Amino acid sequence: MLQAYSHEPFTDFAIEENRSAFAAALQKVEAQLGADYPLVIGGKRLMTAETITSCNPANKSEVIGVVAKAGKEQAEQAMEAADAAFQSWRKVSPEERANLLIRAAAIVRRRKHEFSAWLVKEAGKPWKEADADTAEAIDFMEYYGRQMIALKDGKPVNSRAGEHNRYLYTPTGVCLTISPWNFAFAIMAGTTVAPLVTGNTVLLKPASATPVVAYKFVEVLEEAGLPPGVVNFVPGSGSEIGDYLVDHPKTTLITFTGSRDVGVRLYERAAAVQPGQQHLKRVIVEMGGKDTVVVDKEADLELAAQAIVTSAFGFSGQKCSAGSRAVVDQAVYDEVLERVVALTKALSVGEPTTADVYMGPVIDQAAYTKIMEYIEIGKQEARLVAGGSGDNADGFFIEPTVFADADPKARIMQEEIFGPVLAFSKARDFEEALDIANNTEYGLTGAVITTNRERIEQAKRDFHVGNLYFNRNCTGAIVGYHPFGGFKMSGTDSKAGGPDYLILHMQAKTISEMY
């Protein structure tokens, strides 16, 4: 019998033994850099002429791996393999499918620092962020495994004399998983194992910036006993095979995590019924955020400053949950701003392989260019009070940047920058602060810092976000504790890591038998 779920503990890097274990894992990974990684289709390895070169964002010239790139032909082969494998996988018992996840979690746990080291090298994550990403991947497997066991007999319904009724959950078919680079392990793994454990087969298309860690995860699933064809590894261009597989008449379920524009496009395309398609596609889309930390005049101001800085600059602001807006009551605005600027100036930026570096690089040249453009926009729209510079000579490094006195409707207050850029707006009172917090098209996360109970209740009612936190940062949701997903244009609010998530991957079947 499985123990009750509790989340994977984070590594304490203040302990010397943990630091040296992590440094050893980094060395181990560094010795493996530059290798080739094939597609995995129906359990077979396949190298392609066209490839994706995954590079270290902290050191552009360092190749992490060269990964096969699926075109339409390979995407079709993968679809055929997944469709064929579905016929047997759907009959495997829920317990057996759950056990596969529990075994995979155990394998990752034994190699935890090694996986985190891949994230440091491939995604530019500082140690703590990489460790949290790996812990979350383990959590998704442990949590969804248990959730599937809890759902294996469906839900109770009424029966009558001579009539036995059941309400069961059944898989849908072939699922297309499209994952982002920013939680290159956790979200990629979570959105692969949720369809898997519910009895679907999967086409995994990871982000092109981080395909190596995804390949390593497919190896783990195989080691844990994954049958051929149940998960097919098909990295490739979003616009080429992404569109092809989204449109494919055999795709039954799409689980996408990424930007607003790609998510909306995919949502619209998936609605179109293709020739030969005999079902409507299910679509889970989890998209961007423009998240706010609200500070009330009655608040612990040091806590407020810490929460703002952690929310804005953890992993260089490259989280959908990043608190890129601080909205502060005018009575305490100057003091909070001053504390935030002081904390921001003390943050270290550098090579993420170095222990204790707070911020590494942003992911690539395109992200660097976009963020630096937003910093220029910010200089026109508001008052630069910290940071503002970047250096892309060797890697893509940008200083943590703070703008003060931004108009709530300014572009830097409205558009997702996805980098280390924080904007401050002043609010007349708490009421106006909540209005500003709600004034974007997004509704993902938010935090309120206050000691006033009435205002806590007011925010619970009126702050319109999927994940609302009080007296803490607005990032760092934990699987099984803080189910994650947003309102409005942040997505379908599917709540990854929550009790309603797996059901979205299944169809409920009513069975009524007379006897």
Ligand SMILES: NC(=O)c1ccc[n+]([C@@H]2O[C@H](COP(=O)([O-])OP(=O)(O)OC[C@H]3O[C@@H](n4cnc5c(N)ncnc54)[C@H](O)[C@@H]3O)[C@@H](O)[C@H]2O)c1
């Ligand atoms: N809400 C959440 O849970 C959540 C979590 C993580 C990231 N995000 C969001 O993700 C974004 C950052 O990630 P990103 O840069 O990887 O996003 P992205 O939209 O550029 O890419 C996401 C995935 O979609 C693929 N893709 C691109 N074009 C496609 C197409 N036409 N058809 C199908 N697939 C296509 C990409 O290759 C990648 O695998 C941010 O907006 C962030 O807020 C949201």
Ligand SMILES: N[C@@H](CCC=O)C(=O)O
């Ligand atoms: N679940 C993560 C964010 C995922 C998106 O980037 C958090 O809560 O910080």
